[in-house]
Amino acid sequence: MQNIPLTFAPLPRNCSCALKPNSPRFLAQSFHRLSSCRVYHKRATEESLVMESIGSRLPAEAMKILHSLASHWDDIVDVDGLQVIRLKGAMTNEVYQIKWPTNTEHSRKVLVRIYGEGVDVFFDRELEIRTFEFMSKQRQGPRLLGRFSNGRIEEFIRARTLSACDLRDPDISALIASKLKEFHDLDMPGPKKALVWDRLRKWLNAARSMCSAEETRALRLDAIEEEIETLYTCLAADQHIAFCHNDLQYGNIMIDEDTRSITIIDYEYACYNPFMFDIANHFCEMAADYHTETPHILDYSKYPDLEERRRFLHVYLRSSGKQPVNSEVDNILKEVDKYTLASHLLWGLWGVISERVNEIDFDYMEYAKQRFQEYWLQKLKVL
Structure with a gap:
């Protein structure tokens, strides 16, 4: 796989960006296995969430960006105390909700999207990234917070995904x-x-x-x-x-x-x-x-x-x-x-x-x- 330089978008310390999960290209359930991942399943909630054990490992690049993002938020209780929640319903990618405990009423949340293997036959991934960035600038969707070699980190929009x-x-x-x-x-x-x-x-x-x-x-x-x-x-x-x-x-x-x-x-x-x-x-x-x-x-x-x-x-x-x-x-x-x-x-x-x-x-x-x-x-x- 082509190596893409590690990039991320640091947020200002007092940023109060509200974030919430996309229920993307949502067609069926689950997804590809991550290498060297130990996943413990729990019954999905009514929102079809599956909790990942804290021992599960996202790609190291993704973890580095998440740690950097969290370090810019003053209200996070523990930068390393992130919780990983797998979102069901994604068809083309693996999608995780990441959240940290805070000293305020709401937890901090972002999305991690790991690109599916073998789906490049369907679309140009670089074009999709450019589209995502354009839409973000037009205030039409979530902001791009960081990129790693096989995925990205997105803003978590506080809204309800339709049924x-x-x-x-x-x-x-x-x-x-x-x-x-x-x-x-x-x-x-x-x-x-x-x-x-x-x-x-x-x-x-x-x-x-x-x-x-x-x-x-x-x-x-x-x-x-x-x-x-x-x-x-x-x-x-x-x-x-x-x-x-x-x-x-x-x-x-x-x-x-x-x-x-x-x-x-x-x-x-x-x-x-x-x-x-x-x-x-x-x-x-x-x-x-x-x-x-x-x-x-x-x-x-x-x-x-x-x-x-x-x-x-x-x-x-x-x-x-x-x-x-x-x-x-x-x-x-x-x-x-x-x-x-x-x-x-x-x-x-x-x-x-x-x-x-x-x-x-x-x-x-x-x-x-x-x-x-x-x-x-x-x-x-x-x-």
Whole structure:
């Protein structure tokens, strides 16, 4: 692995930054083993936390940064008395909450994110870091507090991570729609070109290279190349490019219960894309609940109905300062329905690849099969 110089962002002594856990890319549970780690499991709380014994060791680089950060806070009782809590629900990375006892009402907390092995096939990690830093400067997410060779340390936002049922709450859904429009309007540096098509082609090639001939036939991977090109031909003429999150599932959205403000987190897959793809992907995520005993099972009866989709789009378009007309909403909704197909293909391929490269306890292949099945069912309705 490439060595990255150790860096960290020292905080002023009187800094009172409020920090809280991301419930990131939150799809399934657990994660890769850390080398030379002794982990003692405790039953997760209702927030799906698993306590790590203090004997567990994060990477030495990470521990050095944590110690340096803690030494800048006057209210910490014991710099070495940190508590390590593993957060369940992360799919691509290992995520830990770190907290120290203080002489005030609230403990000090940060997040440590350890990058998953083998997932570089999905995204450019350096691009993701640059996106994270840009979002931090735009006050759109947690601050970057430090980096080490295979991970980073982030601010801990004091807010609640949404649950699956929150996405169907009309008030919360309206807040998400408005926030997503704000996200899409960000002027992220870089080529303003839709990447979903190249990403689909790249992931298809990777999936084919990993599958046996029998698996390729069963998953109909040979047919997907033509499907991608059909979608591209159908949708590429007028794509309405925006900076998109591309993984707007409930675990990547946080809400401050006092101010009712929304924060979108975890930018591994963020890039420029058609804004309608981002909305379509968000709608698809309403079928998922990654904190059940079977997190890989999707329930498409929870997919938002026509009224819910229209309401979301009305709020989204109204956030730009003008009142949308019904014909505009209906036209965009038709395109969103088509981009739903691209979402199914993308995450189906993601599941096939993840089965080979990811050690998280999640039935990736079953998840992939469901996404592909939904693609073939919906294709007949929207194309």
